[in-house]
Amino acid sequence: MELILKNGLPHQEKAVNAISNVFGEGSFEKSNRYYSNPILDLDKELLLERIKFVQKGNTVDLEYVNLNGIQNYLNLDIKMETGTGKTYVQVATIFELHKKFKINKFIIVVPTLAIKAGTKQFIQDSYTKKHFKDVCGYGTEIELQVLEAGKTKKGKKFFPSTVSDFVKGSSQNANKIYVLLTNMALFSNRKDAMLNRDDYDYGPEGFHRPVDALKATKPFLIIDEPHRFSKEQKTFEFITNDIQPQCIIRFGATFPTVTVGKGVAKKTIKDYHNLLYNLNACDAFNQNLIKGIAKEHFEPLSNKDDKVKIISVQSKTAVKLNYIQKGNTTKSFELKKGDSLSLISTELEGIIIEAIGTNYIELSNGQTKFQGEEFVNDIYSSSYQEQMLKLAIDRHFETEKINFDRKFKIKTLALFFIDDIHSYRKDDKSEKETYLKNTFEKLLLEKINEVLPTLSVENDSDYIDYLQASKLDISGCHAGYFSQDNTNSDEEIANQINEILFDKKKLLSIKLDDGKLNTRRFLFSKWTLKEGWDNPNVFTITKLRSSGSENSKIQEVGRGLRLPVDENGNRISNEDFKLNYIIDFTEADFAEKLVKEINDELPKGFVITEERLQKVAEKLGLSSDDLFTDLLIKKFIDRNKNVVIENSNQFFDEYPDFAAGLSTGKIVDNNKGKERKVKIRPAQYNELKSLWEAISQKYLLFYEKIENDDYLKNELVGLFKKDVFTDVIISSSRQELNTSDDGLMMLNESSGIQYKIIKRLPYGEFLKRINKQTNIPILLLNQALIQYATSNEIDKDKINEFSVANFVSKFNDWKTNNLAGRFSYGKTNIKLNATALTFANGTPRSEITQGIIGTKFIEGNPSEKYLYDRFAFDSPLEKDNILEQVQEVVVYGKIPRRSISIPTITGQSYSPDFMYVVKKSDGNKILNIIVETKDVKNESDLRNIESVKISCAKEFFKQLTIDGYSVAFHEQMSNTKMKQIIEDVLI
Known part of the structure; x- marks a missing residue:
């Protein structure tokens, strides 16, 4: 098949015309150098007048018009949403500027190698050349030079041939347009950089530095994805200071931001600079220029918005896991064989790690979980990813059947973003099972077998043949591309990469050139396929990994927004297509965030409401009419109460009460950054030593x-x-x-x-x-x-793993309700080994990680009676305890998380929060106190399982006292001060 480009699409024509209409017949003078572009007359007043005329025709909002300006070069901005054909418009602009004004030296700068490869492929493809030369009638061709990183060689130092060929191309040649394509990494002002060096043996037209040769061509320079090229970056400085293009044209769906204003008037805005055309996401969706989006996720079976991810398995002895909660709050755990997953969450009560392999763990519920795998944190512990795969396959087949029933079929593709490469592609150095690939192939085969009997031989013969071919070669239905594949010599992998990255026409074809059916339509990647890669027939994107990023949501779905093409290469634009976007429940608010992002990009203007005017006037002791008149005279606003952008900084400085929003620094996150270390004070530990060793002893739970x-x-x-x-x-x-x-x-x-x-x-x-x-x-x-x-x-x-989980859960509840008072504790003879606070020989450690005594942190020096040298806590009540000064306290400290392991009848271990050594003011009575803090007002507010654990703890400390070490155990509610507890104990 050949892809058929369409000319005359209104939204693309507007963008091309917006740029060419900035210039007129007298805008350029002929250069006296054969290799140079015509010289732009930088008449700022005239150019700004033309720019405003174009903006008015394209209804660019006043908010953006007021950002216009011209420096020692002309900057023009075109905003086009992802999927609307920016690359096409870039190339069309090149042809149009050449046709009207004889501009024939263009440099295209892109941020990444992937975008570079995509742009190169588009410009050089035969259907692109044919389209612009014959269909559009330009009658000329682009001679593309691609700048690549040079390799240092001994001997002669050759001037970069791509730069030489670009520079020597004659501006008098009406049939040639010279384009230099490069990525931003090669635009460096380092002295030893390829374009900056001056030690080449020969340069064109006497230039010894490539950058000087490029500058002499007076190029027009195109920037793709401008959000990756902020004006503070070295690359942009190199462009403006060293290349010195006459005109910079920025094409992007997203633009960089800048901060303007001071104090309370400080705000962040898009850094538009002469925005000529604004095809935003809202317009693109409304005009059916891109696919619509249908977001979908599974609710967890237990309605608990959290999950567990296996991060790494360490030498068959331990496993690192992350506990991920909704909103992407993450806590890390390291568990060993025999540990209960209830240490991570009470919802996993009763599930034990029975074995640890090289890259997997075996659980007591019979399941095997592999490194990189995620599973829902509920009583069923079922593979959530498996259900996401099944949903994605179902949605794919729904769409595929519709697309196959057309007169001209549409090849339907699905894209999966995964986290663990080796869950899909076999690692020769590891025994790890490719569990994700195996699960996908199993589910795909099941779906094909489910769909085939529902089809009619009379009406669906082509689709039956397609599914039968898929069934015979399940592995051929999918392919993967990952960054590490670029160094892989495997022939099959190389074929997959070529088809995914470069042979778009093959991937879009239902039949291959030899007549065989092309069933490859499921693609797997690890975010490698980002900007620069696109395929119009992606109808389903499944994000099996939760990025947790705050990247642009529209960029995340961007790989699937383009309108599809049929089997003949025709773009289909007269239908309402939907992209299925499947995510996990931790990003359940994705659609809301996407809608907000789209709506927030709409121009809001700077308008003062009458209500705001009255409130500020009242505060200043003025009438609203007098204040309005004052603002109008000072030209801070116009008659319609719009803030005059040019004077906005002075306006907010003089009238800060009109500023809205939160000042910088009002919200901070003290938990960001590196994990802090907390020092253990040795003198204070010695005061606590006997108490610590007593509560660290191993005890067993015995039932009657x-x-x-x-x-x-x-x-x-x-x-x-x-x-x-x-x-x-x-x-x-x-x-x-x-x-x-x-x-x-x-x-x-x-x-x-x-x-x-x-x-x-x-x-x-x-x-x-x-x-x-x-x-x-x-x-x-x-x-x-x-x-x-x-x-x-x-x-x-129903004799299944879910019924097992149901029964185990109900049995644990039964134990809680029926075995209270029917158990006891017994001390073991196990020798006390290393603990969270001590080494195996009993000496105290010098420091511990802050996170195990508190996730929150404040600056300051704790009391000399406190065990640690820093404040770390988890709740406001814990913070109060640490800060509270009680005279009778000798020493006190937060008990490190999960360091004390008291067995309970719930099947889980229990570890309290604080330990205190106190004495009466006369010094005659010394007591040990263990405290469990609960930041609730009453015991009735505690969950049943928490109440049972506390009851068990009371029995444990009674036994500890019987065994010869007296310890008082108390629970503390939010309305109880620590001083009150201590005084009650000392009575």
């Missing part, structure tokens, strides 16, 4: 023996009756972007998808998994299930 097995069996039967065997349904939430009557973007809820999840287990495995997580004898479980089945039918599909 239940003599009557029938009692326990009947209790188990009762638990099975509590909806243990239920269908598990996961539902997606889908939102579509639409336009309101006033032209703003808005969200509409759309129909999502529901899946019934079936994870059937063999009966014996079902019993074993419950046994592993509860220690209930398998025989007793079997007897209870037999008794349950006499009056309740059990669906075989």
